[in-house]
Amino acid sequence: MIMPSAAVVYGAVLGTLYVMYGIIQVYNGVYSWWLGGGAKAQLGVEVKGAVIPNIFPDPFSGFALITTGLLFLSALYYSARDGRGYRGYLLAGWMLAVVMMILNVIEIASSMLTAYYPVLLGEEPETWSLAEDPWGVAPHMVLGLLALPLYVELKGMLRELFPRRYVPRSS
Amino acid sequence: MQLTRLSELKPGEEAIVVKVEGGGPLARRLADMGLVVGAKVRVVRVAPLGDPMELEIRGYNLSLRREEARLVLVEVISSGAR
Amino acid sequence: MALDKAIGAKRELMIRVALSGNPNVGKSVIFNKLTGSRQRVGNWPGKTVEKKEGVYRYGEKEVYVVDLPGTYSLTAYSVEERIARDYIIREKPDVVVDVVDATNLERNLYLLLQLIELGAKVVIALNKMDLAEASRLRVDANKLEEILGIPVVATVAPAGIGLEELREKIVEVARAERQKPRIRYSRDFEEAIAEVARIVEAAEALRDYNSRWLAIKLLEGDREVLELVGKAPEGGEVLRRVKEVRGRLEQKYGDVEMAFISERYRVVGEIVREVVRGEKALEASDALDRALLDRYLGLPVFISVLWIIFQFTFIASAPFSDMIADFFALLSERLVGITGVSRLDYMLFGDYGLLNGVGTVLSFVPLIMTLYFALSLFEDFGYMARAAFLMDRIMRRLGLTGRAIIPMILGFGCNIAGVYGTRTIPDERDRIIAIVTNPLMLCSARLVVFTLIAEAFWGPAAGSILLSLYLASVLLAILVALVLRRLILRGEVSPFVMELPPYQMPSLRVAATYTWLRASLFFKKAGTVILAGLLVLGALATTDAATLGFTENVSASLAAALGRVFKPLFEPLGWDWILVVSVLFGFVAKEVVIGTMAMLYGVPEELFSEFLRQRYDPVTMYAYMLFVLIYIPCLATVAAIKHETGSWKYALLTVAYGVVLAYLVSLLASVIGRALFPGA
Numbered sequence: 001m002i003m004p005s006a007a008v009v010y011g012a013v014l015g016t017l018y019v020m021y022g023i024i025q026v027y028n029g030v031y032s033w034w035l036g037g038g039a040k041a042q043l044g045v046e047v048k049g050a051v052i053p054n055i056f057p058d059p060f061s062g063f064a065l066i067t068t069g070l071l072f073l074s075a076l077y078y079s080a081r082d083g084r085g086y087r088g089y090l091l092a093g094w095m096l097a098v099v100m101m102i103l104n105v106i107e108i109a110s111s112m113l114t115a116y117y118p119v120l121l122g123e124e125p126e127t128w129s130l131a132e133d134p135w136g137v138a139p140h141m142v143l144g145l146l147a148l149p150l151y152v153e154l155k156g157m158l159r160e161l162f163p164r165r166y167v168p169r170s171s
Numbered sequence: 172m173q174l175t176r177l178s179e180l181k182p183g184e185e186a187i188v189v190k191v192e193g194g195g196p197l198a199r200r201l202a203d204m205g206l207v208v209g210a211k212v213r214v215v216r217v218a219p220l221g222d223p224m225e226l227e228i229r230g231y232n233l234s235l236r237r238e239e240a241r242l243v244l245v246e247v248i249s250s251g252a253r
Numbered sequence: 254m255a256l257d258k259a260i261g262a263k264r265e266l267m268i269r270v271a272l273s274g275n276p277n278v279g280k281s282v283i284f285n286k287l288t289g290s291r292q293r294v295g296n297w298p299g300k301t302v303e304k305k306e307g308v309y310r311y312g313e314k315e316v317y318v319v320d321l322p323g324t325y326s327l328t329a330y331s332v333e334e335r336i337a338r339d340y341i342i343r344e345k346p347d348v349v350v351d352v353v354d355a356t357n358l359e360r361n362l363y364l365l366l367q368l369i370e371l372g373a374k375v376v377i378a379l380n381k382m383d384l385a386e387a388s389r390l391r392v393d394a395n396k397l398e399e400i401l402g403i404p405v406v407a408t409v410a411p412a413g414i415g416l417e418e419l420r421e422k423i424v425e426v427a428r429a430e431r432q433k434p435r436i437r438y439s440r441d442f443e444e445a446i447a448e449v450a451r452i453v454e455a456a457e458a459l460r461d462y463n464s465r466w467l468a469i470k471l472l473e474g475d476r477e478v479l480e481l482v483g484k485a486p487e488g489g490e491v492l493r494r495v496k497e498v499r500g501r502l503e504q505k506y507g508d509v510e511m512a513f514i515s516e517r518y519r520v521v522g523e524i525v526r527e528v529v530r531g532e533k534a535l536e537a538s539d540a541l542d543r544a545l546l547d548r549y550l551g552l553p554v555f556i557s558v559l560w561i562i563f564q565f566t567f568i569a570s571a572p573f574s575d576m577i578a579d580f581f582a583l584l585s586e587r588l589v590g591i592t593g594v595s596r597l598d599y600m601l602f603g604d605y606g607l608l609n610g611v612g613t614v615l616s617f618v619p620l621i622m623t624l625y626f627a628l629s630l631f632e633d634f635g636y637m638a639r640a641a642f643l644m645d646r647i648m649r650r651l652g653l654t655g656r657a658i659i660p661m662i663l664g665f666g667c668n669i670a671g672v673y674g675t676r677t678i679p680d681e682r683d684r685i686i687a688i689v690t691n692p693l694m695l696c697s698a699r700l701v702v703f704t705l706i707a708e709a710f711w712g713p714a715a716g717s718i719l720l721s722l723y724l725a726s727v728l729l730a731i732l733v734a735l736v737l738r739r740l741i742l743r744g745e746v747s748p749f750v751m752e753l754p755p756y757q758m759p760s761l762r763v764a765a766t767y768t769w770l771r772a773s774l775f776f777k778k779a780g781t782v783i784l785a786g787l788l789v790l791g792a793l794a795t796t797d798a799a800t801l802g803f804t805e806n807v808s809a810s811l812a813a814a815l816g817r818v819f820k821p822l823f824e825p826l827g828w829d830w831i832l833v834v835s836v837l838f839g840f841v842a843k844e845v846v847i848g849t850m851a852m853l854y855g856v857p858e859e860l861f862s863e864f865l866r867q868r869y870d871p872v873t874m875y876a877y878m879l880f881v882l883i884y885i886p887c888l889a890t891v892a893a894i895k896h897e898t899g900s901w902k903y904a905l906l907t908v909a910y911g912v913v914l915a916y917l918v919s920l921l922a923s924v925i926g927r928a929l930f931p932g933a
Contacts, residue, residue, distance in 0.1 A: 061564075064557035070550055088540030089547075092554070099561060106569055113572040120576070121583055160537040162758035163387040194508060196330040200750050202514040203326035205360055210518070216542075219551045220646040225753060229359040230533050232753040234642050236649075239750065 004079040004086075007153035011090050014146055015072025018065050018097075021139040025055050025062030032057035044142075049129070053143075054136035065139060068096045091157050094150050101144025107135045177212065177235075177243035178224070185213045186245035193242045205229040206243055256291055259308045260317060267308075268316045268427045269344070273337060273368060274352035275361050276323035277635075277754040279380045281305075281763050282410040283352055284320045287420070294770040296899045297322075297336050303676070311420050319346075325360065327367045329477040332681045341371050342462065347427040349373040350419070355385040355392045355407075356755070358529055362521040366436060369403075372463035374432045376422045377405045378415070384757070391530040400524055402435040411760055438516050445472055445502050452494050458485035471495045472502065473510045538755040542639070551643050558636065559662050566624045567666060573619035581612025607788060617669060617889060618772050624663065624670045625768045628677070633759035637677055638751060645749060652735040654683040655749065661687070661730065664694030668890040671696075672897055673771070679751075682738075688897055689907050690734045692886030695726040702839075702846050703878050709862035710871045718875070722882060729883065729918070733910065774896075786841050786888045794838075812837065826880070826916075826923055827873045836880065842887045872926035876919040884915035 004012075024041050032040065044051045071093035079086035108130075115128035130136050151158075174189060188210045191198045205228050206212070215225040215232060223236045274280045284292070288307025297304045305320040321340055322333035329335060341349060351368055353361040368375055379394050398405040404422045408415030426432070437443055449468035453459050459467060459482065470478035472495065482488045499509055506512035545554055585602040592598050601607050631637055637659065645655030653661075656678040664671025671691040678684040695703075703722055707715035790812070797804035798814035816834035823833055831850060839846035850861075865874070885891065885908045895904040 060556075060560045063553070064560050067550065067553040067557045070553070071544060074544070074547070074550065085540075085543060088542070088544040091537070091541055092544035096554070096557065096561075103561060103565055103568075106565065110568050110572050114575060117572060117576050118579075121580060157537040157540065160387055160535075161541070161756050163383045191511065194510075196328075199328060199330060199510060199514075200326075202511055203328070203363070204750055204752075205363070205518065207511070207515045207518050209515070216546060218546070218642055218646065219548045220643070222646040222649075223642060223749060225546075225642065229357075231357045231360060232755075234638070234645075234749065234751045234753050236645070236749045 001080055002083040004076055005153075007150060008075050008079045008086060008090065011072040011093065011147075011150060012076035014097075014143065014150075015069040015076070015093065017146075018069025018072065018139070018143055020069075021053065021055060021143065022062045022065030022067075022069060025057070025065060025139070026059045027062075028055055028057035029059030029062055033059065047130075049131035050133075050136050052137045053139040053141065054133075056135055056138060061138075061140075064096070064100065065143075068093050068100070071096065087154075087157060090150065091154050094147055094154055097144045097147035100140040101147075104135060104138050104141040104144070108133060108137075111135075174244050174246060176241050177226075177245050178237040178240035180214045180224075180245070180247070181250075182214050182216050183250065184247055185211065185249040186247045187211055188243060189246050190244040191242055192244065197239060198242060201235075201239065201243065204233055211248075212245065256293060256308070259291070259315060260293070260306055266315065268311075268314055268348065268424065269346045270316055270318045270348045270350055270423055270427075271321050271340060271344075271346040271373075272318060272350050272352060273321045273341075273364070274323060275325055275354060275357070275364060275752075277752060278323070278352045278354040278357075278361065279410045280320060280323060280352045281767075282760055283350070283378060283380065283408070283416070283419075284318060285763055285766055286410060286413060286416050287316075287318055290766075292766075292770070294767075294774060296897075299899050300332055300336065300681070302333055302336055302681070309420075311424055314424065316420075316423065324364065326364060327371070329475055333679070335477070338371065341368070341373050347374065348376055348423050350376050350378055350423065352378045352380050355379050355381050356388060356390060356533060358392065358525050359518070359521050362524060363517055365401075366517045366520065369434045369436050370463075370466050370469050372466055374426050374429070375403050375434070376419065376426050377401070377403055378408050378410075378419055379405050380408045380410055382407050382414075383409045383412070384755070388533045388535050388755075389531050390533050393528050393530075397524070397528045400435065400527060402433055411758075411762075436520065438520060441502065441505065442513070442516055445498050448498050449495050452491055452498075453482075456485060456487040456491055458487065459491075469513065472499050473513050474499070535755050541756055542753075545636070545639055546643065555640050555643050558631070558640070559659075562624075562627045562631065563662070563666060565627050566620065566663075566670070570619035570623040574616040577619070578612050578616040581608055581615070585609050585612075607784065607791075611784065615776070617667075618776055620667060620670060621673065622768050622772045625673065625771050626764050628659070628674060629764035629767050630759040630761075632677060633757070633763065635754050635756045638753050641751065642753065651731045652738040653687060653731075654678060654680065657683060657687040660691060661694060664691040664696065666697055668692050668694060668696045668886050669893045672890060672893040675897065685898060685903060686734050686737050688894055689737065689903055689910075690730045692890055692894075692907055692911065693726055693730040693733060693883065695723050695882060698842060698887065699882060702881060705862065706865065706874055706878055709865045710874055722878060725879065725918075726882060729914070733914070790838060790841055826876055826919055827870075828877070832877060836884065839881060840885060840888060842889070846881060872923060872930060875926060876923040879922050880915045880919040882915075883911060883918055885911045 021043065024043060028040050040055075040057060042051045042055055044053045044055075046052075071089050075086040075089035075093065077086075078084070078089060111133050112128050115126045117125075119125050175186070177186070177188075180186060188206055188208055190208065191201055191206060210228060213227040215227050217224050221237075223234050224240060226233045226235060226240075272280050272284055284305060284307065288309050291309060292305060292307030295304050295306075296302065302322050306318065308315055308317050310316070319340065321337040324331070324334045324337050327334050327338040340346070349368055351361075351365050353365065365375070365377065377397070379392065379397065382392070382394075385392050394405045394407040404426060406415050406419045406422055408419060410416070438446070446465060446468045449471055450464040453462075453464045453467045453471070467478060467482070471482065471492075479492070482491055485491070502509050502512065545551060547554075585608045588608070589598055589602045592601065602609075628637075637656075640659065641655035643655070644658040648655045648657055657675070659677070660671045660674035662671075663674040668691055671694055672688050675684050675687040675691070678687055700719070703719055704715070707718045711718050793812040793815065794810050795803055796811045797806075797809050798811050799809065804810055812834055813830065815837065816830040819833050819837075820828065820830045835846045835850045869877075886894075891904050891908060894907055895901055898904070
């Protein structure tokens with residue numbers, strides 16, 4: 001058993017959070033979509049009427065969260081097992097986390113746009129508030145932000161995948 | 172010379188192509204991609220559902236169905252230390 | 254328009270360039286950098302393969318560039334390869350720019366050798382030099398140029414490096430008379446080639462072709478060339494003599510075709526040994542693959558990615574779609590009455606009028622744009638190849654190919670998106686099957702119709718009814734795919750040989766340009782069809798059947814008359830004329846089915862459910878829903894099918910099998926339903 005690095009441990013904690021919120025979201029989703037609605041579990045803080053993070057009901061979204069969490073946890077597993085092969089999992093989890101965070105931002109922007117565009121047509125805008133937004137500040141955003149610091153650890157790999165300025169050696 | 176079919180190899184194993192059976196478009200396609208006699212091949216992994224296989228050849232990664240890989244006869248040169 | 258004119262201009266006035274290369278080498282980026290916004294996208298005539306052409310100005314010259322399909326070789330075995338080589342042989346471009354991936358030199362040079370065999374004048378764009386460096390490969394461009402005798406330009410396309418030099422070389426090579434590449438195969442082969450070349454040159458009819466290339470192809474036994482030569486007057490004699498030479502080679506080397514391939518790779522190997530230093534190290538890409546293709550997590554990751562793409566497409570486009578639809582609806586409202594002629598008014602500004610129609614068409618555009626954008630990014634990144642790799646086994650069982658999974662999933666959101674999403678399927682037959690079966694996917698428009706009906710008749714159990722419809726949708730798609738593969742599109746199974754390229758930074762510019770082009774193309778092509786359809790429908794709905802004058806009473810219109818005419822056909826299903834007409838109007842867009850029904854009954858949409866419950870029985874309605882699920886896709890989808898397949902044949906096939914299958918399944922469901930639930 002090899003001692004995993006701080007980044008991996010951080011990732012594992014984050015991963016656990018992803019799995020947790022994912023499961024709650026699946027639960028909410030299954031109830032809301034297929035079992036007649038009702039139960040909506042939350043696990044966050046209330047801010048101006050909205051819950052952060054807002055675990056909106058959607059089983060597929062929850063599935064994606066769980067998957068991301070499992071990637072982070074896998075990194076811990078492989079790191080502890082033989083100290084190698086874990087970096088890809090960390091990177092994969094991080095990429096999904098960032099993409100989902102961006103998705104959340106787009107969703108909010110989109111909702112706001114839908115609410116306010118009538119103004120462009122000379123009509124009354126609809127109301128929009130974070131509390132009423134279908135997603136709101138969901139786990140995708142909160143956990144995604146928490147995942148960002150892992151960039152420090154992943155910088156090397158990202159640089160290799162997406163190289164920067166190339167200066168031709170000879171011409 | 173111990174010959175096996177490419178489809179039988181396990182992840183990590185390396186081999187040299189001895190012959191591509193069959194002729195026709197499939198064999199041609201495999202050869203075009205670099206699977207010619209004498210080429211060195213390494214099995215990278217197998218898909219989660221068992222098929223297809225991912226091979227490394229001539230510096231790039233190729234995906235091949237097992238039934239297509241069956242046409243390629245190879246000689247194993249290393250089982251890959253893990 | 255100006256671009257079309259520029260592209261169609263006389264040959265003598267332009268330099269004509271063809272871009273060739275393996276898939277995934279960055280050809281599109283180079284194409285974009287060269288042509289910028291002066292490009293257009295279409296299909297190669299009669300094929301499903303995409304054709305990109307454009308122009309740019311260099312000094313006083315206009316340079317025309319066509320992006321040939323990415324290929325690994327130039328045999329007669331695949332559509333893309335035939336298109337590429339036919340273009341070079343028939344159109345004789347002034348220059349062929351071979352885009353070569355520096356991190357993959359061997360396989361890329363293999364194609365180069367074939368281009369040289371064709372006798373094309375080549376400039377090599379040695380691309381991805383940055384990736385080569387990042388993976389610790391040293392590729393000597395100068396040495397390569399020296400060895401080949403062909404200009405080599407080192408490029409990093411996304412950063413624009415080397416492009417100016419590329420443009421220079423293009424003009425230089427175009428002006429030069431011919432090129433003398435220093436590629437020679439080993440003696441036995443060269444002698445055989447020379448001998449056959451002499452035979453071929455003696456034949457008058459074959460003078461037009463490059464004799465060396467013909468010689469090599471004849472020796473290889475290339476299907477198309479054999480046919481071509483066979484048709485020439487002296488053909489039979491030529492073929493006979495070639496056979497002799499071939500026989501001699503065969504005795505020494507076995508399968509001649511394979512021998513040539515080996516020979517080319519032998520030459521390539523020698524070149525690469527001289528030009529490349531170091532071993533490719535792609536740790537990050539491999540590491541990422543470990544996770545994304547993990548035995549247990551690979552599929553869940555794929556499902557998650559699909560969800561992300563799905564959500565992105567609909568969330569990002571929704572406000573714009575709404576905006577556009579609302580804008581046109583508002584405009585229609587404001588302009589009603591402006592012409593003073595009530596018929597014209599209704600046709601232009603009414604509910605089924607032209608303006609609303611334009612709005613409907615345009616409201617699809619944001620969806621298509623976001624979809625294409627997302628797909629382009631993921632494809633560029635390299636993930637789509639992994640997705641196909643993961644899903645291939647399941648898809649094979651269903652008569653489909655791994656790559657077909659994405660468009661199928663997309664079809665659940667919108668059939669149009671699904672049809673366009675089949676773009677990435679390499680094999681033409683597979684692509685056609687995926688396109689033609691896509692309309693069976695239960696799209697969101699149909700969901701609107703079904704939800705309303707299901708809730709009206711089954712209340713809390715509506716969810717399960719909907720689920721059953723989704724299952725029916727998938728099962729039927731699989732069934733039709735299997736049948737198509739067996740019956741109509743049978744043939745040699747296309748190998749699933751596919752490269753898994755290293756992951757790379759997706760190019761936002763390429764994605765954006767591509768998106769814009771595809772979307773505007775949709776608007777122009779599909780849009781006109783839909784508008785025409787709406788106009789016809791509008792006319793039918795407002796023309797009084799008896800007087801042929803204008804009427805606002807739909808029940809008295811031609812459309813209603815049509816419904817009554819067809820009603821007997823649907824007797825066994827138990828439909829009244831209203832259901833028939835609604836289905837007819839649903840051709841334009843599935844959501845219209847509900848709106849039409851409401852309008853025909855004269856019932857406001859709020860009281861609609863209650864009304865339905867009283868008038869019809871569950872069995873009939875379930876069968877009706879099955880019919881709506883299966884019968885022809887909406888007009889926009891039909892237009893998309895025509896657009897993507899390059900001909901009306903498949904669009905009509907889809908409509909035909911759709912109607913027939915829908916009727917049969919609906920009938921079956923009716924019969925079984927009544928037997929099982931006589932009291933319903």
